[in-house]
Amino acid sequence: MPRQQLAQFHVDYLQILDENGRVDTTLEPPLPEATLWQVHRCMTLARMLDRRMHILQQQGRLGTFPSCYGQEAAGLGCVLALRQDDWLVPCYRENSALLYRGLPLHNLLLFWMGLEEGAYWPRELRVLSIPILIGSQTLHAVGLALASQIRGANEVTMVFFGDGATSEGDFHEACNLAGVYQAPVVFVCVNNQYAISVPRSQQSRSETLAQKAIAYGFPGLVVDGNDVLACYVAAQEAVERARLGRGPTLLECLTYRLGPHTTADDPRRYRSEQERQQWEARDPLKRWRIYLEQRGLWSEQQQAELERELQAEIELAVHQAEQIAAHADPLEMFDFVYAELSPDLLAQRREAAEFLAHSETLSASSVRR
Amino acid sequence: MALRNMVQALNLALRQEMAKDERVVVFGEDVARQGGVFRVTEGLLDQFGGRRVFDTPVSEAGIIGISTGLALAGMRPVCEIQFSGFMFNALHQLGLMAARYRCRSRGLFSVPMVVRAPWGGGVRALELHNESEEAVYAQMPGLKVVIPSRPRRARALLLASIRDPDPVVFLEPKRVYRSLREEVPDDEEVFPIGEAEIIRHGRHLTLITYGALLQECLQAVEQAERDFQVSIEVIDLLTIVPLDTRTIVESVQKTGRCVVVHEAPRSCGIASEIIARINEQCLLYLHAPVARVTGYDIPYPFFAREHAYLPNVPRILDAIRRTLEF
Numbered sequence: 001m002p003r004q005q006l007a008q009f010h011v012d013y014l015q016i017l018d019e020n021g022r023v024d025t026t027l028e029p030p031l032p033e034a035t036l037w038q039v040h041r042c043m044t045l046a047r048m049l050d051r052r053m054h055i056l057q058q059q060g061r062l063g064t065f066p067s068c069y070g071q072e073a074a075g076l077g078c079v080l081a082l083r084q085d086d087w088l089v090p091c092y093r094e095n096s097a098l099l100y101r102g103l104p105l106h107n108l109l110l111f112w113m114g115l116e117e118g119a120y121w122p123r124e125l126r127v128l129s130i131p132i133l134i135g136s137q138t139l140h141a142v143g144l145a146l147a148s149q150i151r152g153a154n155e156v157t158m159v160f161f162g163d164g165a166t167s168e169g170d171f172h173e174a175c176n177l178a179g180v181y182q183a184p185v186v187f188v189c190v191n192n193q194y195a196i197s198v199p200r201s202q203q204s205r206s207e208t209l210a211q212k213a214i215a216y217g218f219p220g221l222v223v224d225g226n227d228v229l230a231c232y233v234a235a236q237e238a239v240e241r242a243r244l245g246r247g248p249t250l251l252e253c254l255t256y257r258l259g260p261h262t263t264a265d266d267p268r269r270y271r272s273e274q275e276r277q278q279w280e281a282r283d284p285l286k287r288w289r290i291y292l293e294q295r296g297l298w299s300e301q302q303q304a305e306l307e308r309e310l311q312a313e314i315e316l317a318v319h320q321a322e323q324i325a326a327h328a329d330p331l332e333m334f335d336f337v338y339a340e341l342s343p344d345l346l347a348q349r350r351e352a353a354e355f356l357a358h359s360e361t362l363s364a365s366s367v368r369r
Numbered sequence: 370m371a372l373r374n375m376v377q378a379l380n381l382a383l384r385q386e387m388a389k390d391e392r393v394v395v396f397g398e399d400v401a402r403q404g405g406v407f408r409v410t411e412g413l414l415d416q417f418g419g420r421r422v423f424d425t426p427v428s429e430a431g432i433i434g435i436s437t438g439l440a441l442a443g444m445r446p447v448c449e450i451q452f453s454g455f456m457f458n459a460l461h462q463l464g465l466m467a468a469r470y471r472c473r474s475r476g477l478f479s480v481p482m483v484v485r486a487p488w489g490g491g492v493r494a495l496e497l498h499n500e501s502e503e504a505v506y507a508q509m510p511g512l513k514v515v516i517p518s519r520p521r522r523a524r525a526l527l528l529a530s531i532r533d534p535d536p537v538v539f540l541e542p543k544r545v546y547r548s549l550r551e552e553v554p555d556d557e558e559v560f561p562i563g564e565a566e567i568i569r570h571g572r573h574l575t576l577i578t579y580g581a582l583l584q585e586c587l588q589a590v591e592q593a594e595r596d597f598q599v600s601i602e603v604i605d606l607l608t609i610v611p612l613d614t615r616t617i618v619e620s621v622q623k624t625g626r627c628v629v630v631h632e633a634p635r636s637c638g639i640a641s642e643i644i645a646r647i648n649e650q651c652l653l654y655l656h657a658p659v660a661r662v663t664g665y666d667i668p669y670p671f672f673a674r675e676h677a678y679l680p681n682v683p684r685i686l687d688a689i690r691r692t693l694e695f
Contacts, residue, residue: 128441144441148442338535
């Protein structure tokens with residue numbers, strides 16, 4: 001009996017807007033001009049915010065935070081395909097997408113200022129909290145999607161994670177469960193080439209990360225993650241599949257973290273300047289600007305106006321965030337552990353209150369001296 | 370009223386709450402078609418259908434993770450981990466995710482879910498099917514931990530757990546599943562989380578326990594009362610987190626002597642915490658050091674040796690005697 005081929009698989013790659021800003025008009029999606037500008041606005045805002053946050057961090061006004069520099073396109077392009085009643089489960093470099101969705105700017109600042117207030121945003125955004133434990137959110141996304149499925153609601157859940165997360169057990173379990181239940185979920189792997197210092201090649205021997213989907217029984221697609229149009233088109237297909245009850249999709253968006261992993265990281269220790277420059281040439285903002293310009297939607301003057309406006313927006317948000325931070329009551333750390341405080345926690349809260357009041361008196365008296 | 374064992378009592382709670390609240394869904398390994406390896410979820414699939422009662426792949430982190438997601442979306446998931454020892458495969462999802470969502474989002478998100486798991490030893494089961502790991506969850510703020518000891522309270526506490534706005538780890542002493550029957554009312558009955566129960570009143574010593582060992586404790590108490598001419602107060606904790614400190618302290622203030630019994634390892638166990646609270650709140654009422662009868666600080670042995678590991682009537686009796694005679 002000769003061996004037979006039982007199965008055969010393929011993985012596609014999609015790019016619509018290349019690194020020089022040339023668009024493949026046969027694939028170009030008919031996005032409204034207002035949306036094109038909104039994309040530009042959110043990517044620009046995310047990048048300016050990143051720069052501002054670095055300065056704030058150096059001044060000690062912000063904690064360690066992960067930079068989004070260079071990967072502003074992937075999340076935003078994908079999120080364009082969502083409806084307002086769909087769930088968005090972010091990772092921690094989706095600022096442009098979160099801002100597009102309407103997340104208040106001061107929330108992001110507060111979160112990285114080390115305050116839970118930053119994670120309290122309007123419920124109707126249907127955006128889950130920013131995760132810290134790698135890959136953990138993929139399972140929550142499948143749970144959200146199953147809730148939609150059980151209720152017969154026509155919603156989709158989109159979840160973001162990095163290349164490193166694909167090595168986690170949670171990612172495997174999430175994909176497996178989503179495949180088994182045909183859950184209406186879109187997995188978006190934002191492959192920025194590094195998990196801190198470990199390069200993509202050492203994260204997995206798989207030729208692509210998208211192909212992992214095949215093992216779970218659903219399609220995977222590689223996308224140019226610096227190309228908003230390709231991300232949008234790929235996500236729209238995936239969202240549509242999910243909405244029609246045809247199950248999950250895995251998108252692998254190829255991008256590059258141009259900045260450090262976090263402000264505590266020095267990427268010169270593990271990658272070359274030459275490599276970085278190669279990716280800088282593929283900058284998502286640069287090509288988007290060319291695309292807009294070609295369509296008559298961008299000028300130097302508009303850009304200058306936009307940046308002035310965004311700068312003011314950022315400064316206002318910094319002010320708001322610092323006001324909230326200044327009035328944050330440390331004792332509130334007890335108040336949201338459970339819906340109701342147990343007698344023991346109440347006692348611990350009182351203990352902490354007494355100690356804090358005492359140390360404030362002490363520090364006040366030392367100032368007087 | 371009908372006589373029911375714990376399996377039937379838990380099944381009744383699930384059945385009634387699922388009928389009442391559409392948001393309740395039940396899932397886990399072998400829970401649907403098979404009705405659970407201990408049959409706690411038997412018949413639910415037929416009654417409520419595959420959307421609300423479903424089997425999962427062998428995937429503990431997956432079970433806790435999707436349960437968290439379902440709860441975040443406003444459902445009331447009741448998931449099963451087939452044996453509580455398997456929860457170690459999912460502790461990150463339980464302790465770092467489910468337990469923290471409310472706190473880390475200042476109440477924007479909450480996780481009203483119940484994780485049920487057969488727990489404890491004494492049924493000659495395979496390795497890792499006998500764990501008493503409750504102290505692990507007690508170190509994960511945001512979780513509640515409930516361990517019923519008898520059918521009636523098991524049913525009433527499961528109802529309370531499903532309705533609780535926070536994640537509850539509900540540990541079921543598998544040794545009790547079918548070993549005793551009790552009157553369990555057909556009509557709905559809820560017992561509040563966070564309240565211990567005084568099973569019998571006494572004046573000379575307080576005996577504190579939970580789970581399957583309540584039976585051994587009651588036997589030991591009967592014998593001790595005869596042998597030593599004393600009356601002993603027995604407290605069944607029922608909830609491990611939050612611990613009902615007040616009931617413990619009031620009892621010890623009255624009796625001045627206390628023995629704590631559990632099958633989990635001794636060091637840093639729940640007994641350690643109870644003794645610490647007694648020290649903090651009523652040390653000067655004590656006539657004797659608080660004794661503990663527990664499992665030893667060793668991995669739970671293979672079942673041929675478990676009789677030597679588990680606290681039993683003679684060991685409990687000995688601790689009572691020593692504490693009375695001190």
